[in-house]
Amino acid sequence: MNILNSYRLMIRNVRVNTDPGTLVFLVLMPTIYLVFMGYMFGTLISQIPVGTTSINYKEFLSPGIAAFETATAGIVAGGLLWSDRRYGMFEQILSSPYTRAEYLFGILLTTLVFGFIGSGIMMLVSEAFLDYTAISLMGVGLIVVSISLGSLFFGCMFLAIAAKVKSNQAYNSLTILIIFLVDFASTVFYPITSATPEALKILFYVNPLTYIADVVRAGYISTVTTTNLVELLVTLIETVVMVAIAVLLYRKVRVGVT
Amino acid sequence: MSGVLGLTSFPIEVQDLKYTYDGRKYAVDGISFSVREGEVFGMLGRNGAGKTTTIRILSTLLKRSSGSVRVLGMDPSTAGNRIRKRIGVVLQDESFDFTTVEKALDVYGFIWGVSKSERDKKRESLLNTFELTDVRKKRMWDLSGGQKRRVQVAREFMHDMDLLFLDEPTSGLDPIARRNILNMIKDLTKDGLSVLFTTHNLEEADYLCQRVAIMNNGKILASDTIDALKTGYNGLKTVEVKIGGDQAGAESMFSKVSSGRVEPPFESGLPYRIVTENTQETMQEIIKLAVTESVQIEWLNVRAVSLEDVFISTIAGGA
Ligand SMILES: Nc1ncnc2c1ncn2[C@@H]1O[C@H](COP(=O)(O)OP(=O)(O)OP(=O)(O)O)[C@@H](O)[C@H]1O
Ligand SMILES: [Mg+2]
Numbered sequence: 247m248n249i250l251n252s253y254r255l256m257i258r259n260v261r262v263n264t265d266p267g268t269l270v271f272l273v274l275m276p277t278i279y280l281v282f283m284g285y286m287f288g289t290l291i292s293q294i295p296v297g298t299t300s301i302n303y304k305e306f307l308s309p310g311i312a313a314f315e316t317a318t319a320g321i322v323a324g325g326l327l328w329s330d331r332r333y334g335m336f337e338q339i340l341s342s343p344y345t346r347a348e349y350l351f352g353i354l355l356t357t358l359v360f361g362f363i364g365s366g367i368m369m370l371v372s373e374a375f376l377d378y379t380a381i382s383l384m385g386v387g388l389i390v391v392s393i394s395l396g397s398l399f400f401g402c403m404f405l406a407i408a409a410k411v412k413s414n415q416a417y418n419s420l421t422i423l424i425i426f427l428v429d430f431a432s433t434v435f436y437p438i439t440s441a442t443p444e445a446l447k448i449l450f451y452v453n454p455l456t457y458i459a460d461v462v463r464a465g466y467i468s469t470v471t472t473t474n475l476v477e478l479l480v481t482l483i484e485t486v487v488m489v490a491i492a493v494l495l496y497r498k499v500r501v502g503v504t
Numbered sequence: 505m506s507g508v509l510g511l512t513s514f515p516i517e518v519q520d521l522k523y524t525y526d527g528r529k530y531a532v533d534g535i536s537f538s539v540r541e542g543e544v545f546g547m548l549g550r551n552g553a554g555k556t557t558t559i560r561i562l563s564t565l566l567k568r569s570s571g572s573v574r575v576l577g578m579d580p581s582t583a584g585n586r587i588r589k590r591i592g593v594v595l596q597d598e599s600f601d602f603t604t605v606e607k608a609l610d611v612y613g614f615i616w617g618v619s620k621s622e623r624d625k626k627r628e629s630l631l632n633t634f635e636l637t638d639v640r641k642k643r644m645w646d647l648s649g650g651q652k653r654r655v656q657v658a659r660e661f662m663h664d665m666d667l668l669f670l671d672e673p674t675s676g677l678d679p680i681a682r683r684n685i686l687n688m689i690k691d692l693t694k695d696g697l698s699v700l701f702t703t704h705n706l707e708e709a710d711y712l713c714q715r716v717a718i719m720n721n722g723k724i725l726a727s728d729t730i731d732a733l734k735t736g737y738n739g740l741k742t743v744e745v746k747i748g749g750d751q752a753g754a755e756s757m758f759s760k761v762s763s764g765r766v767e768p769p770f771e772s773g774l775p776y777r778i779v780t781e782n783t784q785e786t787m788q789e790i791i792k793l794a795v796t797e798s799v800q801i802e803w804l805n806v807r808a809v810s811l812e813d814v815f816i817s818t819i820a821g822g823a
Contacts, residue, residue, distance in 0.1 A: 333599060338593070342615060
């Protein structure tokens, strides 16, 4: 496998995906969440305890939305396999000087790129209505690691779906359903409290977006607890499992040999 | 085109190739053929004959079930990547990126590692050759079917290659676009490009190909130069007879023709064809029969045997 080839495919993926539709999806939608929920709930909710301190709702929401971008990036990148298969480019690329592994790796690089672009933009957007003190170096490290893991997890999740699903309707309704579930069954918009029903808690704790949101948030306020480290570890394990599932399903996709 | 083929002068060599999709029926059932350097080799055959499957195997997209295959002197099941670097493939199914025509061409050149300046040059000349300049800013999904096909074919010429697979490249193209593409391919073969070509348009195959294989049900029924295939029909001519008005009596009338072999039309409205040695005798016989059977002849025409005649009788004979 030649990593330069995957890099080249990543550039292609980004170039054919920087259409207005993708940008709306990647920037406008989360901005709407940020602005509306930030202002509306910001007036209703006072302080939210996080780690060893407490923050206001806007401060709570902003890192959540940055984390949320990993799932959005996953849809865009994982969905590439679906549209490449559906519109013939998968076969076309595999008859060009690329191996299947290089194609797959190209998509993983793409999910990372979109994850960082998306969360980076949302961090800048939230700067506009928050007055943060600078994020510490360790905070930056935490954010980078969790955004990477999150983008990989969701990229692989949607890639796995793209490897399985054939019809347009099935793919679209499945991704919409999943993205809603993943976003709302997480700590992107609200914290888990003692009042959260047990059944929902399970859903929250299975969902890696909960951990990614928590760790990105911890990075923002530069207060890391041991819980955050455990959360990172769980995210890592879930990501490894998801990568394995995606690779297995991808290998079953017909066409292409070496 | 680099045209440097290393040791072999047969860019494609296939021996007893078999492929099955489902483990039960062979889609390609023991075919052997070879393509020479600088020639256009045509694969002709009815729908489902196995042409696309063969191209998929040779272009490393499918792994053969058995037989031996050499592409540019290498085995596609082990040297896939080295082969892919030197081939171009225009698949039968449409394929496109969700972007504009000019960007689609550029991105494709990019994934082939073509430099920016070279890409710009190639893109402009291809937009011209394929008459796409008017739609260069249009997005792929806003194009007509034939325009999409043109972009797909043009795109493959963004990079150099030694061997080109064209699976029905002209399907959906208007006659002028079709001619342009055929002439471009002809020119490129002069520089040493070898081409494996499929089409259902036999006039086109006649115009472009040096040699053809006629396939049916996964097997090659005949394979030779077009001239050699036609010499099986040496001295033979085709008399075409178009029946006007009521077609009812036509079948019984043609069953009485004894001076040549009758090929009934695929669908009503097309002429009957009689392959014959003695056109004079056949025409007299038909006119006589038309009078006695009171069948109305709309027109009658004599011409040389075409590749289409060869194709039809080969398929009929092999079925
Ligand atoms: N993906 C597939 N899975 C199963 N069977 C297939 C598949 N693709 C093709 N076949 C079968 O293999 C046989 C050969 O198909 P192929 O596409 O090679 O024909 P073809 O000669 O290219 O036909 P056409 O002129 O219609 O393009 C057909 O019977 C077809 O139904
Ligand atoms: Mg075909």
